[in-house]
Amino acid sequence: MSGRGKAADEPSTxxxxxxxxxxxxxxxxxxxxxxxxxxELRAVLxxxxxxxxxxLRQVAIYLWQNPSDVALGTIAQVAAQAGVQxxxxxxxxxxxxxxxxxxxxxxxxxxxxxSWPETKGGQEKTAEPNADLHFLNGMxxxxxAALSRIGNSFDIAAFETMIAHLAAAExxxxxxxxxxxxxxxxxxxxxxxxxxxxxxxxxxxxxxLDQVGCITPADAVLAVSFSPYNSITPDLVAVAHERKARxxxxxxxxxxxxxxxxxxxxxxxxxxxxxxxxxxxxxxxxMALVHGLVSRRTG
Amino acid sequence: MSGRGKAADEPSTxxxxxxxxxxxxxxxxxxxxxxxxxxELRAVLxxxxxxxxxxLRQVAIYLWQNPSDVALGTIAQVAAQAGVQxxxxxxxxxxxxxxxxxxxxxxxxxxxxxSWPETKGGQEKTAEPNADLHFLNGMxxxxxAALSRIGNSFDIAAFETMIAHLAAAExxxxxxxxxxxxxxxxxxxxxxxxxxxxxxxxxxxxxxLDQVGCITPADAVLAVSFSPYNSITPDLVAVAHERKARxxxxxxxxxxxxxxxxxxxxxxxxxxxxxxxxxxxxxxxxMALVHGLVSRRTG
DNA sequence: CTTGTTTTCGAATGATATTTCTATTTTTTG
DNA sequence: CAAAAAATAGAAATATCATTCGAAAACAAG
Numbered sequence: 001m002s003g004r005g006k007a008a009d010e011p012s013t014x015x016x017x018x019x020x021x022x023x024x025x026x027x028x029x030x031x032x033x034x035x036x037x038x039x040e041l042r043a044v045l046x047x048x049x050x051x052x053x054x055x056l057r058q059v060a061i062y063l064w065q066n067p068s069d070v071a072l073g074t075i076a077q078v079a080a081q082a083g084v085q086x087x088x089x090x091x092x093x094x095x096x097x098x099x100x101x102x103x104x105x106x107x108x109x110x111x112x113x114x115s116w117p118e119t120k121g122g123q124e125k126t127a128e129p130n131a132d133l134h135f136l137n138g139m140x141x142x143x144x145a146a147l148s149r150i151g152n153s154f155d156i157a158a159f160e161t162m163i164a165h166l167a168a169a170e171x172x173x174x175x176x177x178x179x180x181x182x183x184x185x186x187x188x189x190x191x192x193x194x195x196x197x198x199x200x201x202x203x204x205x206x207x208x209l210d211q212v213g214c215i216t217p218a219d220a221v222l223a224v225s226f227s228p229y230n231s232i233t234p235d236l237v238a239v240a241h242e243r244k245a246r247x248x249x250x251x252x253x254x255x256x257x258x259x260x261x262x263x264x265x266x267x268x269x270x271x272x273x274x275x276x277x278x279x280x281x282x283x284x285x286x287m288a289l290v291h292g293l294v295s296r297r298t299g
Numbered sequence: 300m301s302g303r304g305k306a307a308d309e310p311s312t313x314x315x316x317x318x319x320x321x322x323x324x325x326x327x328x329x330x331x332x333x334x335x336x337x338x339e340l341r342a343v344l345x346x347x348x349x350x351x352x353x354x355l356r357q358v359a360i361y362l363w364q365n366p367s368d369v370a371l372g373t374i375a376q377v378a379a380q381a382g383v384q385x386x387x388x389x390x391x392x393x394x395x396x397x398x399x400x401x402x403x404x405x406x407x408x409x410x411x412x413x414s415w416p417e418t419k420g421g422q423e424k425t426a427e428p429n430a431d432l433h434f435l436n437g438m439x440x441x442x443x444a445a446l447s448r449i450g451n452s453f454d455i456a457a458f459e460t461m462i463a464h465l466a467a468a469e470x471x472x473x474x475x476x477x478x479x480x481x482x483x484x485x486x487x488x489x490x491x492x493x494x495x496x497x498x499x500x501x502x503x504x505x506x507x508l509d510q511v512g513c514i515t516p517a518d519a520v521l522a523v524s525f526s527p528y529n530s531i532t533p534d535l536v537a538v539a540h541e542r543k544a545r546x547x548x549x550x551x552x553x554x555x556x557x558x559x560x561x562x563x564x565x566x567x568x569x570x571x572x573x574x575x576x577x578x579x580x581x582x583x584x585x586m587a588l589v590h591g592l593v594s595r596r597t598g
Numbered sequence: 599c600t601t602g603t604t605t606t607c608g609a610a611t612g613a614t615a616t617t618t619c620t621a622t623t624t625t626t627t628g
Numbered sequence: 629c630a631a632a633a634a635a636t637a638g639a640a641a642t643a644t645c646a647t648t649c650g651a652a653a654a655c656a657a658g
Contacts, residue, residue, distance in 0.1 A: 045553065046553035053604080053605060053606090053654095053655090054605085054606090054654095055606065055607095056605085061526050061554055064552045064553070064568075065552065065568050065571070066571075068412055069412070071411075072371075072408045072411060074645065075645070075646060075647090076644090076645075076646090084607095085606070085607055085608075086645090086647085087606085087607075087608080087646090087647075087648080088605095088607085089646095090646070090647060090648085091605090091606090099647095100646065100647060101646065101647085102645095102646070102647095109371045112367065112371060113368065113371060130455065130459075131591075131594070132458065132459065132462065133453075133455060133458075135587050135590045135591065136449070136453075136458075136583065136584065136587035137450060139583040139586050139587050139590075140446045140447075140449060140450055143442070143446055143579050143582075143583050144443050144447075147439045147442050147443055148439075148443075150435070151436060151439055154432075154435075156432055159431065159432075159435075160429075160431065163431060178488065179485070179488065181484055181485075181488070182481035182484045182578075183481070185480055185481045185484055186478070186480075186481040186578065189478065190575065274590065276586045276589070276590065278579065278582055278583055278586065279481075279485065279578075279579075279582055280442050280446070280579035280582065280583070283442075283481075283577055283582075284435065284438040284439050284442050284577055284579070285435065287438050287575045287577065288431060288434050288435035290575070291431070291434045291438075291573065291575065292430075292431035292434065295430065295431075352625090352634080352635060352636090353624095353635085353636090354635075354636065354637095355635090373614085373615060373616090374615065374616060374617090375615070375616090383636090383637090384636070384637050384638070385615085385616070385617085386616090386617075386618080386619095386636080386637075386638080387635095387637085389616075389617060389618085390635090390636090398617095399616065399617060400615095400616065400617085401615090401616070401617095
């Protein structure tokens with residue numbers, strides 16, 4: 001919004017060397033010209049001909065993924081979200097031939113002006129010619145339906161209790177197999193990244209039973225299981241239950257054998273689509289659990 | 300963007316009369332409260348219960364008709380386009396109970412992001428009756444946004460080519476680590492359940508490099524990778540590339556080092572929310588890939 | 599391991615945007 | 629028609645922003 005707004009180059013007598021060096025680093029030397037539209041910028045970025053160092057690459061990725069935030073925010077806000085210094089953004093803009101960030105930002109603003117999110121119907125899908133695309137759309141629909149369903153009916157009390165149990169635990173065992181494994185794998189990864197010690201019971205080397213044999217009453221088990229409940233998960237959770245650990249469960253019906261073993265459980269229904277099941281809802285709930293647990297422990 | 304940001308009223312001894320006069324002009328006296336969302340503002344404006352003098356009415360009309368310009372512009376630009384003084388805009392905002400124009404403008408910005416209430420400062424975190432639930436809703440929103448984004452812009456040609464490559468392969472190697480691992484784990488499971496022989500390169504026992512060392516030109520690699528691209532995945536894919544296998548990739552930007560190694564690649568952008576990323580979109584695309592592959596082979 | 603280069607950081611600086619305040623104009627009312 | 633009240637425009641003040649620049653750090657080459 002601020003800034004000089006005056007053209008960049010001003011080759012006075014003795015600053016020729018500096019100007020030359022700068023220009024050699026700009027894209028002009030590579031035959032590029034300043035992008036006039038957002039699409040042009042995207043094209044240049046995706047061409048892959050420009051190789052950025054770490055921070056600038058970080059900027060490029062952020063711009064690529066969050067154009068609307070770039071358009072709406074100030075340089076400080078954008079820089080904070082992208083995890084770089086404000087000056088880095090200015091450098092980035094100048095490499096592309098812009099006077100500064102404000103100039104650069106106008107690209108994003110212009111792009112956005114046309115697209116005010118007026119509540120459009122959007123469901124005008126008429127007879128998909130492509131079968132694969134049809135399936136993809138169905139999958140997307142199923143995912144969104146499952147997600148909406150969480151928002152509508154959600155057992156907040158159970159959710160909070162689960163977080164409390166997990167937050168109080170000394171060590172968290174994450175258990176889930178087959179279809180639930182992607183969920184537990186992501187949960188375990190996220191927990192570790194957040195500094196929460198946990199054990200992913202993945203049954204590599206068939207060591208799962210021995211692992212859960214180490215559970216103590218101070219531990220908690222986060223189990224995820226979907227129907228059909230014919231995996232090893234119920235057995236493992238049963239052992240944990242015998243060893244008096246707190247058990248919290250994410251499952252998809254009250255008929256799950258895990259329900260009667262659990263201290264608290266949460267129902268998350270994934271809608272089946274053509275024999276495939278999206279895990280979107282379970283993952284969202286799982287992430288929320290981790291977030292709640294972390295804020296409970298740190299805050 | 301700028302401004303004091305301090306509360307408006309300061310009832311000193313002798314300015315009581317002025318303060319009282321000002322308050323009588325605000326909508327608070329009429330039983331209105333400060334609109335929290337753009338929709339609320341629109342409702343108030345359209346209710347017709349407030350009668351504005353000429354210039355303020357002019358402002359209201361402009362806001363109604365050009366919301367995106369209000370969100371993107373500075374106060375000076377908006378004022379010029381609406382044909383009023385900047386101070387008039389400030390007055391208008393204050394009548395509605397905002398500290399100033401910037402505060403007021405955030406309504407429009409938030410609306411444009413289609414976003415959940417901004418997570419800034421952390422002051423409002425405590426105000427939220429249930430912060431955990433708030434996060435869950437945000438996560439759901441991010442998931443759904445990512446899913447919608449697929450539907451809007453999707454490279455069908457690349458998608459079809461990927462399916463063709465995979466369908467033609469003798470054996471499919473599925474590679475992905477860290478955040479991408481849940482996706483590859485699910486892909487591998489689903490492929491196996493559908494009778495498609497595949498190898499999940501999970502690096503258990505650090506055997507990943509040896510595994511990809513067995514790849515032949517008749518095989519295909521299905522790689523999944525998200526930023527930051529600092530995992531082992533690029534190295535593994537590079538080996539596969541040397542061994543002349545077909546390589547198809549799901550990634551989240553063109554900056555992925557996998558892009559130049561791949562025969563075909565697909566961009567799937569997962570929207571970040573509070574440092575967490577839902578995998579809903581990637582999973583949906585992955586499932587669609589598997590489905591397309593299976594129907595190609597059997598049908 | 600050293601040297602030269604590139605890249606990044608962070609504070610200082612210059613510029614702009616936002617707000618407040620006051621004089622002037624317009625409207626309302628007795 | 630006159631006087632008071634309200635509304636507006638414009639200028640001045642102030643907070644915030646964007647940019648620049650020098651030093652430190654990371655990196656690459658010899």
